[in-house]
Amino acid sequence: MVHPMFSFGTRWLVAMDTIEKILKAGERQAEEVEVCLARGASVTARLRKREISYAMGSEHQALSLRVIRGGRIGVSSTGNPRAWEACLDAALRSAALAAPQEWDGLPGPGDKPGGFVNFDGSAVPDPDRVREMVRGMEEGACRYPVEVVSGSAQISQYRIVLANTRGLYREDRESVVSMGLETIRDQSTGYEYETSWKMDIDPGSVGERAAFLAATSHGGRDVPTGIYDVVLSPDAFGQLVGSSFLPALSGRNVHTGRSRLANLLSQEVCDPALSFIDDPGHPRGIGSCRWDGEGTPTRTLPLVKNGVLRSFAYDLKTAYQYGCGTTGSAVRSSMGGDVKIGFHCMTLDGPREEILEKDALFVHDVVGAHTANPLTGDFSVELANAYFYRGGNPEYPVRKAMLTGNVFEMLGETGGLSREEKVVGCCVLPSIRLKNQRIIGN
Amino acid sequence: MAGIRYYDIRHVKGAISHIDIENSRVESAGTTFLDRAVIRVLGPRGWGILTVDHFGRPRGKKFDELLAKASALASLTGEEVVLADAPSGMIPVPPKKTDPLSIDLEEKGRLLLMVERAARIPGITSTRAGYTERYEDVRFEDSCGNEYTYSLVRSGYSILAVAGRGGEMQMGYRRRHALQDFPLKEGKKDGETAARRALALLDARRPRGGIMNVVLDPELAGVFAHEAVGHASEADLVQEGSSVLRGRIGERIGSGIVTIVDDPTLPEFGFEPVDAEGSRVEKTTIVDKGVLSSYLHSRETLPAVGFGHTGNARAMPGEPPQVRMSNTYIAEGDSTPEELIAECREGILLCGSRGGQVDPGRGVFQFNAEYGYLIEHGECGAMVRDVSLSGEILATLHSIVLCAKKRKMHAGYCGKGGQTVPVSDGAPHVLLRDAVVGGNGHD
Numbered sequence: 051m052v053h054p055m056f057s058f059g060t061r062w063l064v065a066m067d068t069i070e071k072i073l074k075a076g077e078r079q080a081e082e083v084e085v086c087l088a089r090g091a092s093v094t095a096r097l098r099k100r101e102i103s104y105a106m107g108s109e110h111q112a113l114s115l116r117v118i119r120g121g122r123i124g125v126s127s128t129g130n131p132r133a134w135e136a137c138l139d140a141a142l143r144s145a146a147l148a149a150p151q152e153w154d155g156l157p158g159p160g161d162k163p164g165g166f167v168n169f170d171g172s173a174v175p176d177p178d179r180v181r182e183m184v185r186g187m188e189e190g191a192c193r194y195p196v197e198v199v200s201g202s203a204q205i206s207q208y209r210i211v212l213a214n215t216r217g218l219y220r221e222d223r224e225s226v227v228s229m230g231l232e233t234i235r236d237q238s239t240g241y242e243y244e245t246s247w248k249m250d251i252d253p254g255s256v257g258e259r260a261a262f263l264a265a266t267s268h269g270g271r272d273v274p275t276g277i278y279d280v281v282l283s284p285d286a287f288g289q290l291v292g293s294s295f296l297p298a299l300s301g302r303n304v305h306t307g308r309s310r311l312a313n314l315l316s317q318e319v320c321d322p323a324l325s326f327i328d329d330p331g332h333p334r335g336i337g338s339c340r341w342d343g344e345g346t347p348t349r350t351l352p353l354v355k356n357g358v359l360r361s362f363a364y365d366l367k368t369a370y371q372y373g374c375g376t377t378g379s380a381v382r383s384s385m386g387g388d389v390k391i392g393f394h395c396m397t398l399d400g401p402r403e404e405i406l407e408k409d410a411l412f413v414h415d416v417v418g419a420h421t422a423n424p425l426t427g428d429f430s431v432e433l434a435n436a437y438f439y440r441g442g443n444p445e446y447p448v449r450k451a452m453l454t455g456n457v458f459e460m461l462g463e464t465g466g467l468s469r470e471e472k473v474v475g476c477c478v479l480p481s482i483r484l485k486n487q488r489i490i491g492n
Numbered sequence: 493m494a495g496i497r498y499y500d501i502r503h504v505k506g507a508i509s510h511i512d513i514e515n516s517r518v519e520s521a522g523t524t525f526l527d528r529a530v531i532r533v534l535g536p537r538g539w540g541i542l543t544v545d546h547f548g549r550p551r552g553k554k555f556d557e558l559l560a561k562a563s564a565l566a567s568l569t570g571e572e573v574v575l576a577d578a579p580s581g582m583i584p585v586p587p588k589k590t591d592p593l594s595i596d597l598e599e600k601g602r603l604l605l606m607v608e609r610a611a612r613i614p615g616i617t618s619t620r621a622g623y624t625e626r627y628e629d630v631r632f633e634d635s636c637g638n639e640y641t642y643s644l645v646r647s648g649y650s651i652l653a654v655a656g657r658g659g660e661m662q663m664g665y666r667r668r669h670a671l672q673d674f675p676l677k678e679g680k681k682d683g684e685t686a687a688r689r690a691l692a693l694l695d696a697r698r699p700r701g702g703i704m705n706v707v708l709d710p711e712l713a714g715v716f717a718h719e720a721v722g723h724a725s726e727a728d729l730v731q732e733g734s735s736v737l738r739g740r741i742g743e744r745i746g747s748g749i750v751t752i753v754d755d756p757t758l759p760e761f762g763f764e765p766v767d768a769e770g771s772r773v774e775k776t777t778i779v780d781k782g783v784l785s786s787y788l789h790s791r792e793t794l795p796a797v798g799f800g801h802t803g804n805a806r807a808m809p810g811e812p813p814q815v816r817m818s819n820t821y822i823a824e825g826d827s828t829p830e831e832l833i834a835e836c837r838e839g840i841l842l843c844g845s846r847g848g849q850v851d852p853g854r855g856v857f858q859f860n861a862e863y864g865y866l867i868e869h870g871e872c873g874a875m876v877r878d879v880s881l882s883g884e885i886l887a888t889l890h891s892i893v894l895c896a897k898k899r900k901m902h903a904g905y906c907g908k909g910g911q912t913v914p915v916s917d918g919a920p921h922v923l924l925r926d927a928v929v930g931g932n933g934h935d
Contacts, residue, residue, distance in 0.1 A: 093565075098732055101571035104539035106812065107561070111545045125522035129810075130546035137525060144521035147511065147601050181568050199734040199853065232853075234734055239853040275702065306514050307618030307654055310661065388522065418849040421860030421880060425654065425661045428878035430701065430930025432858040434851060450856060452882055452930045454701050490701040490930055 065089065065111070065131050069213050072115065072134050077215050079142055080117040080124075082156050084214040084344065086382065087131060088112045092206035095180040097231070100188055100198050105177055114387060115141045116344075121150035123367060125388050152370045157345040159217040166223045167331070168338045170248035173225035175205045183253045187231040190257025194233075194265035196240070201231035201260075203253070218345045226336060229253055231260040238447075240264030240435060241415070245473050247336055263414060263435045270449030272492040273438065279410040279465065280453065280487040281439070287398075287482050288474035289419035294427040294457045299326070299353050300391045301364040301379075305372045308425060310458060314359050320461035322357035325399040328379070335395025337476045343380040343389045351377050365391050381476075396477040403466035405483040407442045413453065427457035430490075452490040460484050493556060496533050496563055498575060500634035502768060503529035503547050504809035511601050511623040513608045518601055526628065528810030533562035538569025543810050576794040578771035578802040582640050586759040590674040592625045592647040600625075603676045607651050610683030611664075615691045617656035621683070623649045623676060624669075628809065638770045646761065646914055648903065649676045651683050655690035662696075662877065664689030665844075665862060669903035669914070671763050693863060696875040699931040705839030706881060706927040707832050707867065710900040714917030715845045715859050717822045718906065720885045721752050722917075724852040725778045725786070726815040726908075727793035727800065736855030736885055737784060741799045745784045746889030749825055752779040754788055756803065756818035760916040761903030764806060768813035771802040779889070790815050808911040816908065822919035825895025829921040832894050834870040836923055841865045841872060842879055845902075850885075858882040858930075880930040891927065896920035 069085050076083030090110045095102050114127040115137055124145025128137045183203035191198050206226045213219045229251060230243030240263025244251045282290070294310075303309040311319060330348035332338050341347050344366055352360050363379035364372075368391060381392030406412060414435035422429035436448040465483035472479060505527045512520040529547030533540045540562040550558060592600075600623055608621035627645040632638070648669025655662050664686035668675040708716060721737075729735040737745070755775040756764040764773050769791055776786050786800035787793070793815055794802050805813035833841065841864050848859025860880040866873040883891075901918035 095568060098571055102538060102569045103571040103573065104541055104812065105565040105568040106541040106543065107565055108543040109545065110543075123520070125520065126524070127522075128525035128527070130525065130527045132546065133525065133527075137523075140523040140525075143597060144523065147518055147521045147597055149517040149519070151517075177565055177568050197733050199732045232732075232734060234853045237736060237854050239734065239851055306620070307656065308620070308661075417851055417856060418847075418858035418860065418880065418882070420849070421847045421858070423663075423846070423878055425663050426878070428698070430858075430860065430878070430880035430882075432851075432856055432882040434854070434856075450882075450884065452701065452858075452880075452928065454880075454930045488701075490928065492703075492928070 066211070068131050068134055069211060072138060073213060073215050076117055076138055080119040080145065082118040082215050084116040084156055086114040086210065086212050088208055088210040090206055090208040091175045092204055093175040093177050093180050094202060094204040095184045097184045097188065097198065097201035102181065102184060112387065113137060116389070117141045117145050118153055119145050121153045122146065122148045124148060127387060154370055156214045156216050157218050160347060164340060167340060168247035168336065169223040170225045173205050173207065173227050173249050175207055180205055183229050186253025187229060187257035190254035191231060191233055191261040193258050194261035196233040196235045196261045196264045199232040199234050203229040212345050214345065220341055220345055227251060229256055231257050233260045233264040235264045235268045238264050238267040240267065245336055266444070267435050267447045270447035273448050273451055273489060275491045276489060277486050278489050279408065279483060279485050281405055281410045281412045281481055281483045283414045283481050284472035284474050284479040286413045286416045288477050288479050289416055290422065290429065290457050292475070293419050293422035293429065294424050296393065296396065297424060299363055301362040301368045301372065301374065302391055304362050305368065310425060310427065311359060317359055318357045319354060319359045320357050321464045323400045324354065324357055324461065324464060325352060326354040327352045327397050327399060328363070328393045328395065329397050330394035332395040332397060332478055334473055334478050336473060337381065337394045339394055342378045343382040346376050346378040346380065348378040348394060351379065363391050363393065365389060393476050398467065398479055400467045402469045405466045405468055405481060406439045409440050410483060411448065411489065412437045412439050416453065422457065429457060430454040450492055454488050454490055460487060493559055495535055496559060498534040498635050499532060499559055500632065500769060501529055501531050502807065503631045504628050506626065506628035509625045511604055513604055513621045515619055516605065516608060521597065521601065526809050530807065530810060530812055531558060531562050532812065533559055533566050534573060534575065535563055535566030535569065538566060538571045538573050540564065540566030541812050573792055574795040575791045576802055578791050580638050580770055581772045582642065582766040583757055583773060585642050585644060585765050586672050586763065588645070588672045590677060592645055592674040593627060595674060600676065603679065604649060607649060607679040607683040610680045611651055611653040611687040613684065613687045615655050615657070616653050616687045618654035620652045621649065632770050634770050640766050640770060642765050644671065646671055647674055647676065649679050651686045653687040653690045655694050657694050660694060662690050662693035664693065669761055671759060671761050689863065692875055693877045696863065696877040698878055699840065699866065699876045701929050701931040703926050704929055705836045706924045706929060707836050707839065707841040708922050708924065709841070709843040710919050710921060711845050711902045712842050712859065712861055713822055713919030713922045714902055715848050717752050717919055718817060718820050718915070718917040719848040719850045719859055720857040720888060721778060722754065722817040722820045723850045724855070724885055725788050727787040727789045727797045728815040729852050730787055731793050731796045734853035736852060740784045743784055744782050745886055746779055746782040747892050748782045749895050750779055750782050750889055750892050751777065751823035753777050753823060754817050754820045758819040760819040760901050762818035762915040764818060767803045768805045768807040771805065773803040774801055776800060788815050788817065806913050808913060811911050814909055814911060816913055817906065817915055819901065819916045821899060821901065821917065822895065822922060824897045824899050824920050827894045827896050829896050832896055832921050832923040833867055833872060835894055836867045837870050839867045840876065840879065840929060841867055842881060855885040856882065857885060878931060882928050882930060888924065888927065891925045892922050893925055894923040
C-alpha cells in the first residue's frame with residue numbers, strides 16, 4: 051500500500067485504457083507498435099549539515115512509443131500520456147527518417163511471467179521513512195570526529211507496463227531505496243552510499259562509513275611515483291570498467307567498429323581467474339528482471355568466462371541488424387525511457403581472498419573515471435580516500451596521487467576478489483586486487 | 493496560507509529531438525516531450541517541494557490543496573532557511589540567428605549526414621554523428637507577484653571518427669552547440685577535422701606522467717576554470733562546508749594575472765534571462781586579479797554565506813533549483829600563445845577536453861585532454877594522447893604564470909546533484925608551472 055500522499059490511484063487505470071487506444075491507432079499506421087507506460091512516486095529528504103533542508107515528493111509518468119514500419123524504427127516519449135497522439139505522430143515521423151533494417155518482429159506474448167523480482171511492498175515512499183533514514187545516517191556519522199556536509203535518502207516505487215501489437219503484455223513493479231552521506235574533516239572528504247530494491251540498508255552503517263573515510267583520510271602522506279599493487283573498491287572498480295570495458299561488450303559497439311574486444315571472441319581478454327556475468331536473477335540487482343526492456347525473457351549471460359570472451363550483448367534491433375540472436379540485453383535508459391543495450395546486473399566472479407593481507411594501495415574512490423578513453427581504455431584518475439596497507443592493516447592515508455593505466459590491460463594480472471560486494475549502478479561488484487599498477491605521486 | 497512564508501512554481505514545457513547516424517545510416521531519431529512543474533513552498537523552517545508531470549495550474553481551493561501538500565513536506569525540515577531580497581526582472585532573450593524549429597527533420601538528417609560523410613576519409617573505420625535540439629517554454633510565478641515567461645532553443649551536433657590500424661584504434665571528436673541558433677548548417681568541416689585528428693592520434697606518443705610545465709588551450713583552460721574554481725565558488729557547497737574556498741573571501745588564492753568570471757547574461761550556451769527562482773541575472777567576478785571576491789548564490793545561500801549577489805539558481809525541467817555556473821571564463825591576459833610555449837621551454841601543450849571532475853571539499857580536480865603536443869626547447873613537438881591534469885585548486889591557481897590575449901568560449905553540459913544544465917567555459921591559452929600530468933606511456 052503506497053502512502054496516501056503519493057498514490058497511483060485511478061489515473062493508473064485510465065492510463066491502462068490509453069495503452070489499448072495507442073496500440074489500435076498505431077496498428078493502422080505501422081506494422082508494429084510498442085508501448086511502455088510507467089508511473090512512479092518517490093519521496094526524498096535532503097540533509098544539509100545536520101538539518102533537513104528540503105523534503106520532496108514526486109509523481110512521474112512516462113510514455114515511450116516505438117513504431118516499426120518497413121524495417122524503419124521510430125521512437126518518441128512524453129511525460130503526459132494524454133498527449134499520446136502527438137507522441138505517436140512524432141514516432142512515425144522519426145521512423146520515416148530512420149534507415150530501414152532487417153526486422154523479424156517484436157516479442158510475442160510468451161510464457162506467463164512470475165512475480166516481481168525487485169519490488170518490496172514495504173518500501174513505501176513515505177516522508178517519515180526518509181526522515182528516519184537521514185537521521186540514522188547522521189547518527190552513524192557521530193562515531194567519528196567529522197562534520198556532516200550533506201546527505202539524502204530516497205524511496206521510489208514504479209509500475210511499468212510493456213505491451214505491443216504482437217500480443218505481449220507485461221506488468222512489473224519495482225522499488226528503489228537509496229541513501230548517501232558526505233562528510234569532511236578539514237580538507238579530507240568522505241562519501242558513502244547504498245542502493246537496494248528493498249528496505250534492508252542500515253542507515254547508521256552508511257553514515258559511519260562516510261565519517262570513517264573523512265576521519266581516517268586526514269593527515270595523509272604523499273607516496274613516491276612508482277609501481278604498486280592496488281586494491282580498488284567496488285566503487286572505484288565499477289567506475290573504471292564502466293568507462294570502457296563494459297561498453298566494449300555491447301554488440302552495437304562491436305559491429306560499428308567501436309569496441310576493442312571485437313574479433314576477440316573465444317580468446318583470452320583478461321586474467322583467467324575472472325568471469326564477467328550478467329545475472330538478471332541476482333537477488334541484489336537493482337535492474338534484475340524476468341524480461342528485458344522490450345519483453346524478451348532474460349537469462350544469465352556469461353560475457354567473459356574464466357578470462358575468455360564468450361559473448362557480446364544484443365537487443366532485438368542490433369540482433370536483427372547483424373544476424374545474431376538477442377541476448378535479452380535491452381534496458382530502458384530511464385523509467386519508461388528509450389531502449390538501448392545494457393546490463394541488468396553485471397557481476398564479477400573469481401577467487402575470493404583476503405586481498406589486503408599483502409602490502410597494497412587501497413583506493414576507495416577515484417576522481418575523473420569518465421574522462422578515460424572509451425575506445426582504448428587508457429585512463430589517468432585522481433585517487434580519493436586511498437590508504438597504504440601493510441601487513442593487512444592501513445598504515446597511512448595517501449594525500450594525493452594519480453592512478454594511470456589501461457582498463458583492458460589492468461585486468462590481465464589480478465590478485466583476487468573480496469568476499470564482500472556492493473551494488474554499484476547496474477552492477478554488484480567486489481573489491482579487486484590489481485598487480486603492478488602505475489601511481490604518480492608527489 | 494498559514495505556515496507558508498513563500499512559494500514559487502516553475503513549469504517547463506518543450507521537446508528534445510535527436511538524430512543518431514552511425515556509419516552513414518540513420519540509426520535512430522526521435523522526440524521526447526517535456527511537461528513538468530516544480531512547486532516549492534517555504535514553511536516555518538525549510539522547503540517542501542512537489543514535482544508534477546503535465547501540470548495544469550489549478551485555481552482557488554485546488555491550488556490551496558497543492559500548497560498544503562507541499563507544506564506537509566516542509567514540516568519535515570529542520571534547517572532555518574532565510575531568503576534574501578533579490579532584484580527581479582528578466583533580460584531580453586537573444587534573437588534567433590537561425591531557428592532550428594523552422595527546419596524540418598529530413599533537412600537536419602541530410603545536414604548531419606554531410607558532417608558524417610566528411611569524416612569518412614581513408615583510414616577511418618567507424619563514424620558516429622549526433623544532433624540534439626531542445627526547446628523550452630518556461631513559466632515562473634512566485635508568491636511575491638513575480639511572473640515570467642520565456643522560450644529558448646538550443647541545438648548542436650557531435651561527430652566521432654575512429655581510425656584503425658593493425659588492431660589499434662584512436663578517436664577524433666568535434667562538437668558544437670549553440671543558443672538560439674543552428675550550427676549544424678556549418679558543420680561539414682568538423683567531420684574532416686575529427687577524422688584527421690583520429691588518424692594523427694594513431695601515431696601520437698603516450699607520454700610518461702609526472703610534474704611538468706603545461707600550456708592549456710582555451711577549451712581545456714575553460715574546463716579548468718569551471719572544474720577547479722567554478723564549482724568551489726558555488727555557495728551551496730560553501731554553506732555546507734564542502735568547498736576549499738570557504739572563508740577565503742579577500743584572500744589571494746592565485747597569481748595576480750588570474751581573473752575568473754561567471755556571466756549568465758552573455759548570449760552563450762549557458763545564458764539565462766532570469767534565474768530559476770525569479771532573480772535577476774548578473775555578471776559575477778569570482779576571482780579578481782588573484783583575489784577571491786565573490787561566490788555564486790541563490791536567494792537561500794546569500795544570507796547564509798554572503799559575498800556576492802543572487803541570480804545563479806538553475807534547474808533542469810522538473811527539478812529544484814541549485815546554485816550553478818552559467819558562462820564561466822578566465823579573462824584575457826596580454827601574451828600570445830607562441831610566447832606561452834616559448835616561456836614553457838620544456839613541458840606539454842594540452843588541447844581539447846574529454847571532461848573533468850572536482851572534489852571541491854578536498855580542493856582536488858582532474859581533467860583529461862583529447863590530445864596534446866610535447867614542448868621541447870620552447871617549441872611544439874610530437875603529438876601526444878591520453879594525457880590528463882590533476883591538481884590542488886589553491887596551489888594550481890598560483891602556478892598560472894601567463895595568459896594569452898584571445899579568449900574563446902566552448903559550449904557543453906555540466907552535471908551536479910543529478911541535474912545536467914547547459915554551460916559554456918572559456919579562456920585564453922594559459923601557462924601553468926609544475927603541474928601534475930597523468931599519462932601511462934614511457935616517452
